[in-house]
Structures are given as C-alpha cells and as structure tokens.
Amino acid sequence: MSSIYFTKDHEWIAVANGEGVVGITDHAQHALGDLVFVELPELGRRVAQGGEIAVVESVKAASDVYSPVSGEVVAVNQAAADQPGLINEQPESDGWLYRLRLANAAELEGLMDRAAYDAFVQGLE
C-alpha cells in the first residue's frame, strides 16, 4: 500500500518501498488544458527537492514540473511522452511521469496529504 502526497506546485508522489511515482494533479492538468508535449528526465538523473525535473506543454502554456522530493530517477513513463493526452485522461494513475528512489524520506513530511491539498486547491478558486 502506497501513501500519496501533494505539493503546492500541483505534483503528486505515491511512495512505496523507498521509491516514489510522480505526476501532476488533476487540478494541474485541468488548468493547463490539453497537453501536447512532455519532456521526461533521463534515467539516473539526480534531482534535489523542488528542482526542475520535467516539462509539460499544453496549447496554452509550457510549465516546469518540480520534483516533490530529492532522489534518483529510476523509470520514466514513455507512454505519457508518446501520448500526452494520457496525462489529461488519467493524471493520477496511468499518466504518471517518472519514478525516483528517495534520497531522504523525511522530506515527505513537508508535503500535503489529499485532504490538505484539496483544501489548498479550494482556496485558490
């Protein structure tokens, strides 16, 4: 069973066994509109918490994706790069972006849980 956390920049991370799967939230995909291009990180790339790790581009804008925690990229979702629409359709499951091995699990404590994130998004509208 994995635990899911959220950032103020609208990324989610699902953590299990020292690894985290990262994507953008449903709110983020909705705000961006139809995604047309995704740039994924290289395997083995090390990233600090909050570092730029991927780019998602929609018909409206290009946006950086920031890594919710630091770690090393161990897998990327090629299906999302091939079909960016997957991120619009299933942002918080099949539309994940990359998986990383956590460098410091304590960083998760600074992130939001689902209820806190939902309240955060509510406050934005």
Place this chain on the structure above:
Amino acid sequence: MIPTLSGNQGLQIEEPLIFEQDSPGASGVDLPDAPAIDDRLGGLARQGRIGLPGLAEPTVVRHYTRLSQKNVGIDSVFYPLGSCTMKHNPRLNEKLARLPGLADIHPFQPQGTVQGALELIDTCAHWLKTLTGMPAIAMSPAAGAHGEFCGLMTIRAAIGARGETRPRILVPESAHGTNPASAAACGFSVDPIPATARGRVDVAALKAKLGPDVAALMLTNPNTCGLFEDEILEIAAAVHDAGGYFYCDGANYNAIVGRVRVADLGVDVMHINLHKTFSTPHGGGGPGAGPTVLSQALAPFAPLPAVVHDAQGFRLIEHAAQSGAMPVGRIKGYHGQFGVFVRALAYMMSMGADGLRQASSDAVLNANYLLAELSSDLSASFEGPCMHEALFDDRFLKDSGVSTLDFAKALIDEGFHPMTMYFPLVVHGALLMEPTETESKDTLDRFIATVRGLARRARDGAAESFKAAPVLTPRRRLDETTAARTPVLRWKPPAA
C-alpha cells in the same frame, strides 16, 4: 454555413493548395522543348518530375489573390493583440523603402557606392541612442529575441572580462517567454521572481535572490501586465550593488518613447523592437529588427559590424582588429535588417520629436480608455491606470461556462482580431488588449460595445453560442490540440 455545390460560400472561394491544382504540362510561358544533350553526369541526371506544379498564369494570379483575401491583418481589422503592438504601418515608410537607391543595393557593394545607406544606418542609430539616452548601440540583431541574445552575450563577455563567473539570470514571472529562453541559449540558468498583488516585481524577493552568482536581471518596463515598474530605480540600484547588469526588455518601449530616457532608469542594455515601436510591418508582414542599446560598461563587447564616420565618409567596422574593442563577434550576416531601418527612420523623421511623444501618450490614453470603459463588465486584473495595454482576467466569466478562448473566438465572428489570450501567465485566463495610438475613438467605441455585449451574453447563459464560435469564418474552430500533437508540416502528393 449554407451547403453549396461548389463548396464556395458566395464569393468566398474555397481555394485548394497550389500543388493540388497541378496540371502537368500547363505553364505560364510557352517554352520550346529542351533539346536532347549529352550530359556528363554519368547517369545521375534527375529522372522524373521535380515536383513543381504546372499552372497557367491566370490560375496563379487567382490563387495568390484569393489567399490574400483570406488574410486578416492590421490593414483590414482592429487588431488589439496585447504585447504585439499591431499599429498602423504608414505608407510613407513603404514608399521610401522602395526607392531604388535603397531597395536595389547589395551588402557586398563597395562601401564607396553605398554611402547613403551607411549614413542611413548611422542616422537611425543616432536617433535610437538619443531617444534612449544610451551611449552605444548594436544595429544588427534581427528581432527582439535576437536583441536579447545580443545583450546577454555582451553581459556574459563583460563578466568574463572581470574574471568572474555568474551563472544565474533573474526573470520576473510575467516576462515574455523569450527572456528565459534567451538566457538559457546563452548558457545561464533562470531564476523566476514573483510578482506582487500590484502586478509588479516583488522587490524584497528580488533582493533576496541577488548575489555574487547573478549576472543580470531581465525586466520589461512597462511590464507585460501593462504596468510601469515604479520601483525601477531601486531595482536597478540593487542589481548594480550586487555586481549584476540590468537588461531591460524593450518590447513595450512604445509606451514611453519621448517620455522616459531609459538610461535614466539605470538600464545597461535594452533591445528596441523597431517593428513594434517604430511601426514597421510584422507578424507575417515582414521581418523584425532588434537594435540593442548599451551602457558604457557593455559597449566594448557590442557585436560587429558597426558603422563609423570620419573625414573620409562612412565605413563599416567588420573585424575585431579594426574596432579596438572586444566584440562578442558577429551575430547576423550582413549589416542588420536594412529595409526595416529605412522604414523606422522614415517614421521617426516624419513624426518628429513631438509626434513620437504624442504617439506614446495616445497609446497609453487609448489603453486607459479601454480599461475604464470595460472594467464594469470585465474583470481588470490590477488597479489602473495602465500604460499601453489593458489586462483583464477570466473572473467575469466565472460559472458562465465560457472560457477566455471561447470569448476570443466570438470576437472573430464580430469582425475583430482577438486580444492576446492566456498571457501573461501571472493572472488566470488573461485577456490582454493593446489598442495602440493609431486607432480612432470610433473604432474603440465599436470594440467596447461589442465586448460589453459579449460579456453580458456570457453572463446571461449563452455559453453554447460561444462554444460554437467562430461560425462566420472559412474554417470553424480549429483543433489546436491535434495540430500540436500530430502536426502536418508539408504537403505530400496523395498515394497513387
């Protein structure tokens, strides 16, 4: 659309691509068949057709005439595309640019035969330096972003000459996308600066990010929210105190020409979009030009070529050895966008100092008229007054089911080019309107009445009519998503 047998809508002709009109053997001229010759190509002569369509002259004339009739531009409609400055291009500029002595010369001609052209570049440079109060200028950048590249390369060279390494460039969140792109192209990393609730740079956040690794701040003034950065003197001083340079993006210079000397703002380098501020055609109508003014500190690093003047006349400095400085090199072939210099200088000289000053004032007046008249029906993002453009966001469309995109498409059916949408990114669903000084009050009043009417229609629950727009165009709403995901970039003959 009314279905017709031909696909045409009255005299609005459904025009195929020129390749689809290929009629093999047809030609505008009656040439004799080529005689058989013994070539020495060893069997490498092309077999088969080269792929140019065969067309009679009347077909070609009609094709391009029909395409021109489909075009929408500043010559046909009000075009309030924010940040793009779609002002009228005076025909006097065009007339002068077509003078044979200016139009029919070549950059490789001996300099003694093009003294007038060199003087023209020098005179244009002189007035740009005078207007901005800056001591030096590079005339060769070919557009705004190219001017950014030029300016950042001089900054990099100046920092290198100081024996320092400064890898970071600070860029406000409201910046044009070219700013971070130019910084990255010059090898810098980009650090965004947040905006305040007043739509201006957060000076405290800026100061917190300044340090010995910061090469420059890139700031547009007025900014892309159409607001004057009123703390710019403090900002410039802070950047200089930290040892960095102040790059001013001059995309919105048209709002302050004749009113503000950018040198007085502490600017080290600024590009000037001649195609915006000085009324030369752009947006598909012609190339841009981005002459870049430089402070004394950056002047030695300006790219070549440069025009100089001495007792023998005008001449070009093209090599570092001739210049006695440390130029970053050459950033463009030849000497810059000469045809644009002709038009820009014609504009400056026909307007005069008083005319240029009135133009920037009228641009600001027109934008404030839109802001004032539309604020009750739309949602202005920031408290006015604004400078040359008025920024609204999509709060007035909340719960209407109508998006900024739908609203813009509805304007097309009303005979207006839409405003800029979804930029700047610092407000939600942005609608950025730049009327420019060349629009009359009548035109603005018609636009205001239309926008108000559309806003009320959206509020009254007519979302469906917006979703359908545009309905009066040769093509209905295009599928931007599919176009971006699977672009078709060139015509290919259908499979036989």
